[in-house]
Amino acid sequence: MASRRAACEACRKAKIACDHQQPVCGRCQNNKGVCIYRTTPFKRKRIEKPSNLPSPDPSPSFTPRRNPYPNPGYLGPSSHAAIFKHITTEGDHSTGAQPGNPEALNPQWIGDNHLLLQGADVLRHLITTYPLTAMKELVMFWLAKGANLALAESFVAQCAESVSQLFTLNDENWHLVYARRLLHNSAQPLRITQSMDLAEFSSQFMDHNCRWETIAIFFAAVSRATIDIPFFPLLYTAEEAQYILRRLATKLSDFALEISLSLDCLNDLQLIVQYENFIVHSYVDGDESYHSWRKLGDVISSTFAMGYHENLEMKPGIPGFLMELRKSAFARIYSADKNIAIFLGRPPRMNKRFCHFQIPSCQTSINVWDPDSKPGYRADTRWSALCAFLKEEVWELLQDKQDAGCAARASAIQQKAEEQWRALPAHFRIESSLKKCTQTPFDRDFLAHVRLQHLHVLFLLRLLLLNTLTEPDIPIIETAGQMLALVVEIILLRDQLTNSGTGLIWKVAYYGLPAAGIILLALLKQHTSTAGSIPRTKILRDLSVFVAEVQIGTIVRPGDPNYALLSKATQTIQRFLDSFHSDAAPGSGLEPQGHHEEGSDDWAALLSQDLWDYEAGFWQSLADHPALLAVDPPLPRV
Template sequence: MASRQAACEACRKAKLACDHEQPVCSRCRSSKGICIYRTAPFKRRRVEKPSDVSSPDPSSPTFTPRRNPYPNPGYLGSSSHAAIFKHITTDGEPSTGVHTGVSESPTPQWIGDNYLLLQGADVLRHLLKAYPLSAMKELVLFWLSKGANLALAEPFVAQCAESVSKLFASNDENWHLVYARRLLHNSAQPLQFHQSMDLSEFSTQFMEQNCRWETIGIFFAAVSRATIDIPFFPSLYTSDEDQYNLRRLATKLCDFALEISLSLDCLNDLQLIIQYENFIVHSYVDGDESYHSWRKLGDVISSTFAMGYHENLEAKPGIPRFLMELRKSAFARIYSADKNIAIFLGRPPRMNKRFCHFQIPSCQTNSQPDNDIILTNNHLNQNVWHPDSKPGYRADSRWSALCAFLKEEVWELLQDKQDKACVEKASKIQLNAEEQWRALPAHFRLESSLKQCARTPFGRDFLAHVRLQHLHVLFLLRLLLLNTLTEPDIPIIETAGQMLSIVVEVILLRDQIINSGTGLVWKVAYYGLPAAGIILLALLKQHTTTATSISRTKLLRDLSVFVAEVQMGTIVRLGDPNYALLSKATQTIQRFLDSFNSDNVPAAGSEPQGHHEEGNDDWAALLSQDLWDFEAGFWQSLADHPALLAVDPPLPGV
């Protein structure tokens, strides 16, 4: 007598015959549905007594974590033993080094961490009970329709949203554990590729039936990011508190999805993508100064090295073109993030270009479909751009990495500032920066006011960020050449004025722009604060601006708008992660603006009193001499300027 077989969950719910094929029955395969078989389909669920909390539910999956005694080593470089032994085979013949077309991560010998898995499943159950999955999918799709996306996971976000929305068809108690086990099984499979594979074929390995924890992570990273850009979505949240709760839950589930994936010790491209996007999510949720975000970036960099993506990717055979470009985009974004965060926090960068093969992605063009790539990289001159290049995340990755390369050179000069050749080297960097700017397609260069640009919201933000990146390189160069922060010269004042002007325009046009790679708060903190700091130092020193292209009146107007927008809460509000940094800086700017119209500051060109001059000298000695420090320490020191001490600080909210 044939043993009784249980139907899959999809057929059982629909009351249709199931042919019991595993892992996917014929009906689910043809309908592209999610095929899940229960662990104990014919075992009745025992009702537990309140005191009996230790007995497991028989329908829940059980796990026996068994750690791999031979961990995946990842990429092994030229100084390792592998560099010698890879040339030796068992028969004594040299190895041919033929690429198998399979991700080099070994198949794991254990199936996951029980604790992490149960936590992830519990968060998943809580989230799906609190918020409808279909509404979260609609939120992501609405966010995508506005032109926004995840910068690195861009090709997969819409597919991930569709796949995840079909995944959880049952809300029965403890079914979150069954689905979690299915996701774990899929996540343990290596991602395969061959040279003729396209993006669609590659994606089938982690979509629909093959959904992985990485797929879940990408989706909920998109949910978290969408809650930042979309302030009101009635089917999910109508208040700030509900919006915040959804963001935190989505971020937590993204964290667990990533940790479960990493615990399998099976590095792959999808894991690196979700690691990067998870770091970006935390920079929004925890703040750009958060140690948590800093550690997340370090993890992404570690994975980049472990996968060997700091090496020449084009030298590795058997990689399809789309995957090559995806890996180059990953390297470019992670490399530029390392430099920008290091400068912002005043810490050493962790990806040294001396130990990396610098590589940037190619460009898409306006005349080509999104999946077609125009190869424009020139190994001798990476400044080459296709004249019809399309504004997008790939172009932003390319430009950001080019600017980050120059920023690293400036950083290295800072360590050797006493070198006699420092000025000459700085001049060469400036020439390279100007050459990079001229090499850009004409429609990438912001040559007028931002509000005069007839572009899409994404395109307008893209133009602003491209220009800010270029100005920031020049700003850092001129900052490097200053003898002291308290004596800014005309070139750096002009550069700071241009940076501040663009940041103020971005603030005022915030409802008409879409994040093209960096958010509004980052632009304000990373570009706006250093620019405002230099302008304040210049005005406090009573520098005349007749020799500059920016009038004193415009500088004061931009500072006033900058302060007003922050104090009104249109950029950050009390409780937001970057509130402390921005509020402290704007309080100092406000005190200066108040003192400017008072009798406490001498008129321009007048000689200061002796005691005032002595006070200035004392203050200059106390001001932080770290030329890269524009965080809390700089603003606190600036607030102690003698010209501002006599002015009462403004009342809160004024």
């Protein structure tokens, strides 16, 4: 007599016949759902007498044991592997699974039990609090505006569709059942063949093959969407509800990533998730947050561990789409390292001397562009990496500033920057006002960021060549004036722009603050021509708009990331503007050049000489300028 065969959970709950195919039955295969078979389908539940002690949460049926043979990842030419690979002993030709191979390990042995339980609990809380279909609609609405996750761009819509169809909540312990299935899927290696296309690759982590990485990408997109979409009635209508959803989505994305990493089998999908998770934290925690800084360090470590700092073209059997994806990953992580290092005044962690510089869509020379290239995340990735390469050269030059050939080397870097700008497709170069551009919101934001990146390279070069920070020269004042004017335009047109790779707050803090600082120093020093070709009235107007938009809370509010930095800087700028427009007595510091209040030389000596430091220390020092002390008490030191 044939033994009874249990239906899968989806068929059982739908009360329809199941064909019992494993691992996925025919109905689930057609519906692209998750097919789960219970381990003890016919076992009756024992009715326990109530106890005074609370019963622990049921845990997934796997042993919390780490992989005893960790995956070493990429091993370079100085490692023992480079030596031993040339030594082949007789009979050592086994092609079977080795202890260090994740395929040879029972996935139930891998991972951290508490991580899985926490991830399952957050999953349950989030999905029972907010409708899953509404979160999918939020992401799809965000995508329709032209925004996306820069590196995971190709997978976000599919992830949203797959996750929205993934869960059935009929069982009390559904979250633990699905957490175990997601863990099982995440432990499977991603298969790669040279003939594979993007659809075949992504099918390994979509629909019934969903992994924790799929969950992480979807909820990273949910978190990002709540930042760009202030009002979405299906989920939130007030800031508090918007903030709560953002935090929960970020938390679940964190747990999903940590569970994936605990399996100790790095792959392309995990690296993408790590990068997008770092970007989410830069938005949620701020660019000065240690959490963001650590997340960036983690994704850099994974880049090296996977060997993506080596020449990817030399690795055989990689399909074209995946090669482009890996180059994009390297380029975005490389440029993020340089930009964050400059913003925080810390050393970069990816040295180009130990990396093979590679960017997407590069067939011959890095400066050769397809004239028909369109604005997009890949173009932004390529341009940002090219500018980051020059910024690293400026950084290296800073270490050798006393060298006699410093000026010549700086001139060579500037020439490279100008060549890169001229090599861009003509429709990528914005030379006039942003408001005159008639492109889509995404394209306008893209053009503005391309221009800001180029101006920033020139700004850093001219900043490097200053004898002292308190004596800005005409070239750097002109560059700063152009940067500030463009940032102010972006602020005023923010509702007509779509994030093309960097958010508004980053543009204001990274480009706007340094530019405003240099212009303030120039005005305090009363340069006869102030900013060369830029009228003083325009500079004062730009500074006034910059301050007003921050102070009224249209850009950043108390409690938001980077609020402390922006508010401190704008307070100093506002005090300068008040002093400039007041009828203060002589000694305000605004008299013709050569008239200085007693003590101003002492201030100049105390002003931070770190040319890369535009954080609170710079603005606190500037606030102590004698011209501003007469207007208002100095800012409190923190």
